[in-house]
Amino acid sequence: MIMIKKTIPTFLLLFILMLPLGVYSQRTANQILNGLYNKSMTTKDYSADAHIRVDLPFIRMLPVDATIYYKQPDKFRMKSKGIAILPRQGFSDFSKSIRDTNSFTAFISGYEILSKTNATIINFIPGSDTSDLILGKLWIDANKNLVLKSQLTTKSNGTILIEYFYISQIIYGLPDSMIFTVDVKKFKMPKGVTADINNTGTKDSAPAKDPKRGKIFIRMRNYKVNKGLADSIFN
Amino acid sequence: MFLKSIYNEFIKIAAKPRSYLGLAAVTLLVGVILFAMKADGLSFISFITASFEQTLSFEGNILNGNLIAFLILQMLIIHIPLLVALVTGDLVSGEGAMGTLRLLLTKPISRTKILFSKFLAGAFYTFLIILWLGFLALVVGRIVFGTGDLMVLNSDGLVIIQEPDTAWRFLSGMCVAYLALLTVATLSITLSCFSENSIGPIVSTMAIIILFTIIGTLDVKIFDHIKPFLFTTHMAAWRNFFEDPLPVKEILKSAGILVIHIIVLLGIAVFKFNKKDILS
Numbered sequence: 001m002i003m004i005k006k007t008i009p010t011f012l013l014l015f016i017l018m019l020p021l022g023v024y025s026q027r028t029a030n031q032i033l034n035g036l037y038n039k040s041m042t043t044k045d046y047s048a049d050a051h052i053r054v055d056l057p058f059i060r061m062l063p064v065d066a067t068i069y070y071k072q073p074d075k076f077r078m079k080s081k082g083i084a085i086l087p088r089q090g091f092s093d094f095s096k097s098i099r100d101t102n103s104f105t106a107f108i109s110g111y112e113i114l115s116k117t118n119a120t121i122i123n124f125i126p127g128s129d130t131s132d133l134i135l136g137k138l139w140i141d142a143n144k145n146l147v148l149k150s151q152l153t154t155k156s157n158g159t160i161l162i163e164y165f166y167i168s169q170i171i172y173g174l175p176d177s178m179i180f181t182v183d184v185k186k187f188k189m190p191k192g193v194t195a196d197i198n199n200t201g202t203k204d205s206a207p208a209k210d211p212k213r214g215k216i217f218i219r220m221r222n223y224k225v226n227k228g229l230a231d232s233i234f235n
Numbered sequence: 236m237f238l239k240s241i242y243n244e245f246i247k248i249a250a251k252p253r254s255y256l257g258l259a260a261v262t263l264l265v266g267v268i269l270f271a272m273k274a275d276g277l278s279f280i281s282f283i284t285a286s287f288e289q290t291l292s293f294e295g296n297i298l299n300g301n302l303i304a305f306l307i308l309q310m311l312i313i314h315i316p317l318l319v320a321l322v323t324g325d326l327v328s329g330e331g332a333m334g335t336l337r338l339l340l341t342k343p344i345s346r347t348k349i350l351f352s353k354f355l356a357g358a359f360y361t362f363l364i365i366l367w368l369g370f371l372a373l374v375v376g377r378i379v380f381g382t383g384d385l386m387v388l389n390s391d392g393l394v395i396i397q398e399p400d401t402a403w404r405f406l407s408g409m410c411v412a413y414l415a416l417l418t419v420a421t422l423s424i425t426l427s428c429f430s431e432n433s434i435g436p437i438v439s440t441m442a443i444i445i446l447f448t449i450i451g452t453l454d455v456k457i458f459d460h461i462k463p464f465l466f467t468t469h470m471a472a473w474r475n476f477f478e479d480p481l482p483v484k485e486i487l488k489s490a491g492i493l494v495i496h497i498i499v500l501l502g503i504a505v506f507k508f509n510k511k512d513i514l515s
Contacts, residue, residue, distance in 0.1 A: 058392030059287070060479045066294065082384035083295040083395050088288075157290045182290050 029106035056214030158183030244356035257318035300377030324423035324436035408473035
């Protein structure tokens with residue numbers, strides 16, 4: 001009897017300690033990704049004003065304002081008066097890549113607290129050898145079906161890390177701001193075409209703190225979700 | 236008398252067919268570049284930005300009149316000295332070859348003033364060449380390709396300059412480019428004072444430009460001390476106006492070195508021209 005009395009609190013304590021883990025473990029990685037995909041499907045189309053600030057070692061430019069248009073399943077267009085730069089990945093291709101759960105293997109690799117939110121870390125590896133994607137890693141708020149952070153490693157583009165911040169369009173899972181961290185080690189300007197033969201060495205050649213990585217900051221405003229967008233916008 | 240002498244010198248330049256060769260060559264070259272860019276400019280741009288486009292997507296009208304103007308200036312500023320030297324290298328030696336130098340020097344005007352009038356006429360011709368190049372590159376380029384932000388291609392990356400910010404940069408860049416061409420014109424006039432035929436100064440000017448350019452591009456330590464003082468090093472200083480942030484110190488330094496070259500070369504030319512034996 002004494003033995004039982006001693007064991008019960010221990011079990012109870014263990015149960016309480018493992019409770020959060022149990023709640024997370026209730027849903028598998030594929031179920032979480034399905035929830036994420038279903039949420040993304042609630043957005044048929046959207047347009048938004050984007051303020052883009054580029055902080056890349058090899059590109060110097062002032063912040064640019066642009067308008068971004070998206071329509072399911074994968075139509076994406078950015079319009080700007082001047083030249084704007086966006087990362088190739090991270091906008092329209094995301095829901096497409098998690099649509100078919102049979103094309104990749106996903107598993108929960110851990111949990112992390114991101115901005116006071118419990119995030120489930122899901123890794124996914126493509127089933128095909130020919131896929132450009134090598135490894136995908138998502139930090140997901142499983143309760144709200146929101147991607148808080150993603151890290152995609154591809155053969156062609158290296159690793160791209162995206163942080164998402166939600167305020168106004170949390171219901172649709174559309175971020176108000178994003179920070180893209182991209183690999184820039186492959187950026188090389190062909191000297192022949194620049195014809196910079198008489199370069200007098202005037203440029204500031206001070207090495208950057210982290211010359212292999214660059215960031216693109218995008219702030220989204222004036223979202224217009226599911227208002228209907230003509231296909232002609234994307235031509 | 237001095238103004239009339241300048242006018243006369245310019246009339247002499249205008250009367251020579253070779254003077255129009257420069258303008259025609261610039262027109263033809265710009266025409267070829269505009270045609271090539273219109274036909275296959277996008278693939279040219281994608282070749283340049285290929286390493287960026289793997290990760291980044293560029294939106295907006297990249298292939299616009301401003302980029303075309305920049306490419307034209309970049310391609311032609313190096314070659315235009317030949318067209319300038321073709322005319323200015325003949326200003327003094329041409330008179331000697333034709334036998335009109337003696338007659339010219341009998342005028343009631345000092346030799347220095349005659350040389351200065353030749354220099355100013357040559358400077359005006361150089362100005363016309365660069366003005367015509369600027370017109371074709373900027374005005375015609377914008378008509379054909381429209382306008383937009385300028386993507387400048389440097390060996391260390393890309394600088395994207397917003398459209399309202401381009402006009403003053405082009406204007407200032409053209410001024411520095413003019414200063415560089417004026418240095419070439421002055422060099423050829425100076426060499427012209429040492430020669431009795433036209434070919435010598437023209438070929439010598441080009442030879443000096445080629446030699447200095449090669450020294451400038453050679454990555455050899457022994458030349459590092461002289462490179463900053465070669466005028467060819469500063470012939471591309473106009474590009475500095477398309478940097479961000481603007482390297483004001485470097486621009487002023489380049490302009491200063493080019494002006495010093497002009498003054499020194501002009502001094503040598505005046506000295507030689509005043510000492511020139513026209514009796515033999």
